[in-house]
Amino acid sequence: MMAPRRFMWMLLAVPAWASFVWGAPVATAAGAEAKPMTASAATPAGAVAPAAAKPAATAGVKSPDGCVTCHLDVGGAQVDAYKKDIHYQKGVGCSGCHGGDPRSDDQDAAMSKAKGYIGVPKKADIPAVCGKCHGPSHGQASGFHLKDMRTDYDASAHAKALSGSDAGPQCVSCHGSHGIAPASDPRSPVNPLHVAKTCGTCHGDAAYMRNFAPGLPVDQYEKYLSSEHGKRNATGDANPATCVSCHSNHKILEVKDPRSPVYPTQVPATCGHCHADSKYMARYHIPTNQYEEYKSSVHGEALLKKSDLNAPACNSCHGNHGAAPPGISSVAAVCGTCHQSNAELFGKSAHRPAFEKEKLPACVTCHSNHGVKAPTDAMVSMDKPAPCAKCHRNDGSDKSAPTILRMRVALDSLSLGGILAQRELARAESLGMDVSDARYSLKDVNQSIVQSRVAIHSFKLASLVEAARPGIRVTVLAKQAGLDAVHEYRFRREGLAVSTLIVTLLVILLYLKIRQIERSQKNEKK
Amino acid sequence: MEPGVDQNISRRSFLNNLLGIGVVGWLGSVLFPIFEYLKVPPQSEAEPTSVVAAKFKDLKPNHSVVFKFGSAPAILLNGPDGKMRAFSGVCTHLQCTVQYRPDMQKIWCACHNGMYDLNGRNIAGPPPKPLQEYKVVVKGDDVIVSKA
Numbered sequence: 001m002m003a004p005r006r007f008m009w010m011l012l013a014v015p016a017w018a019s020f021v022w023g024a025p026v027a028t029a030a031g032a033e034a035k036p037m038t039a040s041a042a043t044p045a046g047a048v049a050p051a052a053a054k055p056a057a058t059a060g061v062k063s064p065d066g067c068v069t070c071h072l073d074v075g076g077a078q079v080d081a082y083k084k085d086i087h088y089q090k091g092v093g094c095s096g097c098h099g100g101d102p103r104s105d106d107q108d109a110a111m112s113k114a115k116g117y118i119g120v121p122k123k124a125d126i127p128a129v130c131g132k133c134h135g136p137s138h139g140q141a142s143g144f145h146l147k148d149m150r151t152d153y154d155a156s157a158h159a160k161a162l163s164g165s166d167a168g169p170q171c172v173s174c175h176g177s178h179g180i181a182p183a184s185d186p187r188s189p190v191n192p193l194h195v196a197k198t199c200g201t202c203h204g205d206a207a208y209m210r211n212f213a214p215g216l217p218v219d220q221y222e223k224y225l226s227s228e229h230g231k232r233n234a235t236g237d238a239n240p241a242t243c244v245s246c247h248s249n250h251k252i253l254e255v256k257d258p259r260s261p262v263y264p265t266q267v268p269a270t271c272g273h274c275h276a277d278s279k280y281m282a283r284y285h286i287p288t289n290q291y292e293e294y295k296s297s298v299h300g301e302a303l304l305k306k307s308d309l310n311a312p313a314c315n316s317c318h319g320n321h322g323a324a325p326p327g328i329s330s331v332a333a334v335c336g337t338c339h340q341s342n343a344e345l346f347g348k349s350a351h352r353p354a355f356e357k358e359k360l361p362a363c364v365t366c367h368s369n370h371g372v373k374a375p376t377d378a379m380v381s382m383d384k385p386a387p388c389a390k391c392h393r394n395d396g397s398d399k400s401a402p403t404i405l406r407m408r409v410a411l412d413s414l415s416l417g418g419i420l421a422q423r424e425l426a427r428a429e430s431l432g433m434d435v436s437d438a439r440y441s442l443k444d445v446n447q448s449i450v451q452s453r454v455a456i457h458s459f460k461l462a463s464l465v466e467a468a469r470p471g472i473r474v475t476v477l478a479k480q481a482g483l484d485a486v487h488e489y490r491f492r493r494e495g496l497a498v499s500t501l502i503v504t505l506l507v508i509l510l511y512l513k514i515r516q517i518e519r520s521q522k523n524e525k526k
Numbered sequence: 527m528e529p530g531v532d533q534n535i536s537r538r539s540f541l542n543n544l545l546g547i548g549v550v551g552w553l554g555s556v557l558f559p560i561f562e563y564l565k566v567p568p569q570s571e572a573e574p575t576s577v578v579a580a581k582f583k584d585l586k587p588n589h590s591v592v593f594k595f596g597s598a599p600a601i602l603l604n605g606p607d608g609k610m611r612a613f614s615g616v617c618t619h620l621q622c623t624v625q626y627r628p629d630m631q632k633i634w635c636a637c638h639n640g641m642y643d644l645n646g647r648n649i650a651g652p653p654p655k656p657l658q659e660y661k662v663v664v665k666g667d668d669v670i671v672s673k674a
């Protein structure tokens with residue numbers, strides 16, 4: 001028979017346990033509502049609910065556990081849940097987290113601070129409680145093949161949030177408390193089929209997120225559901241990426257942290273982790289060369305080699321949480337996010353309806369996608385592999401062919417004219433002549449080249465010539481300036497040489513004449 | 527005096543004059559290249575740190591002028607608020623020359639529709655960086671732009 005004092009203590013203890021298990025809000029210093037993973041949320045849809053039947057008091061526990069014995073007597077739902085907990089099954093009793101001495105019959109002794117009893121851990125202390133085993137000194141050696149989660153968590157943005165408010169996320173927020181299952185277990189809220197929903201519990205709650213990151217979007221989960229990853233995940237396929245595939249699990253870092261796997265320069269490798277793995281992707285029958293192509297592309301070189309964060313990574317075109325391949329109709333819009341002028345001209349051009357009719361993806365047809373290279377004038381040609389030659393024929397039957405060739409002439413006149421002018425100016429400069437004004441004017445050639453390469457997306461010769469003409473004029477003038485400077489230099493040098501020669505000749509002649517006069521004077525005297 | 531003597535003298539003086547002109551021409555053709563060589567050729571301007579970009583009275587509010595600053599273009603604009611600002615005129619995207627759009631009250635690059643605000647910050651389009659800002663001093667009627 002239970003002693004009255006023990007019974008009274010149990011009645012007091014139950015609400016505390018319930019608070020822990022059911023996640024009742026706890027007022028915090030910041031005034032934020034606590035948002036731990038609730039029991040219902042922790043048990044994902046389709047997961048097995050905790051058994052209602054009374055569990056065997058010490059089933060699976062290596063030593064008799066007094067906590068379980070007593071808490072079952074007061075109808076402890078947490079004990080019911082804990083019976084299915086991986087910790088319970090591996091022999092970790094209540095005292096593993098709550099402290100105390102489960103072997104003592106005396107309740108006061110069993111739950112005394114002297115025995116290390118901490119009751120319901122404060123939320124801020126939960127990482128430390130879990131970290132006793134899942135920390136640096138224990139995790140690897142425990143034989144459970146678990147990594148050092150505590151250290152990873154401490155470095156995370158979640159730990160930073162928890163340090164500012166008890167409402168911040170900690171272990172229980174994602175894993176639940178008394179019904180913890182391994183991530184591979186479909187009951188687990190961090191199982192691949194449920195983890196997006198689990199993350200979305202907080203990250204989809206604008207009021208909650210405002211306490212930590214007011215600028216962060218809260219539609220990630222909704223977008224994920226619309227993504228290819230999310231759609232496949234919803235069919236029960238656990239292989240497509242979930243939140244943790246890209247953000248990692250315990251060491252979740254902010255996007256702006258360069259160490260984060262979703263920092264712009266890290267994104268291609270993060271996506272490539274799966275998408276470049278031919279074995280992993282074999283079941284989806286999609287190419288796995290995107291990462292390799294991207295690395296050598298103009299975008300990849302800008303982002304990965306020059307660290308230009310404005311350059312697009314995978315997510316810039318495919319989206320991140322809503323990742324999906326852009327459809328044929330949306331390619332121009334996607335590329336046009338950055339290449340606005342080109343997309344605008346293309347949209348008004350005759351190519352747009354022609355491409356739509358042939359079901360050709362707009363920009364990709366000429367520029368390719370992942371391996372897009374810096375465009376050159378050689379792309380405008382009727383010789384394969386130039387993109388124009390993919391559709392247009394140069395056999396006299398295609399009226400566009402001469403126009404394409406004239407476009408190329410305009411582009412070549414501009415770029416070759418610029419090169420020749422540069423060469424003449426460099427020659428003049430090497431001779432010490434000042435051609436700075438002409439060199440300054442060549443900046444207009446660069447501008448004309450850039451504008452011509454934009455104008456070509458109108459696919460109208462007149463528009464291209466209009467953009468190229470000012471530049472061509474400058475190249476002619478600059479080249480002439482270079483030639484004039486070289487001519488001036490030569491005139492100076494050659495003229496001086498001729499003058500010097502004449503003067504020298506004159507001096508010699510005078511010398512000979514004087515000698516001759518002197519000789520005739522001597523003869524006359526004789 | 528006999529008419530034949532006068533004729534001889536005038537012919538000799540004529541030939542002497544002709545010879546003199548020839549000698550002067552010859553001397554000129556010899557000396558000109560020497561003088562040309564000795565003449566200091568135009569020197570390229572050293573990269574200036576400041577330049578008079580415009581006359582104050584000529585630059586009305588909400589107008590601009592693109593000027594040569596050393597080897598690169600720069601833009602001086604008198605904003606709609608009447609405040610003078612100067613920036614590098616080279617777009618940070620593909621080095622086109624920017625211009626001021628009074629209708630938008632923004633600095634604009636025609637090449638790819640890049641846009642900068644009146645503080646030179648890249649706010650739209652592909653430019654990856656802001657325009658380098660220069661210092662503007664109004665001295666009398668001169669608007670002096672300097673890199674300092």
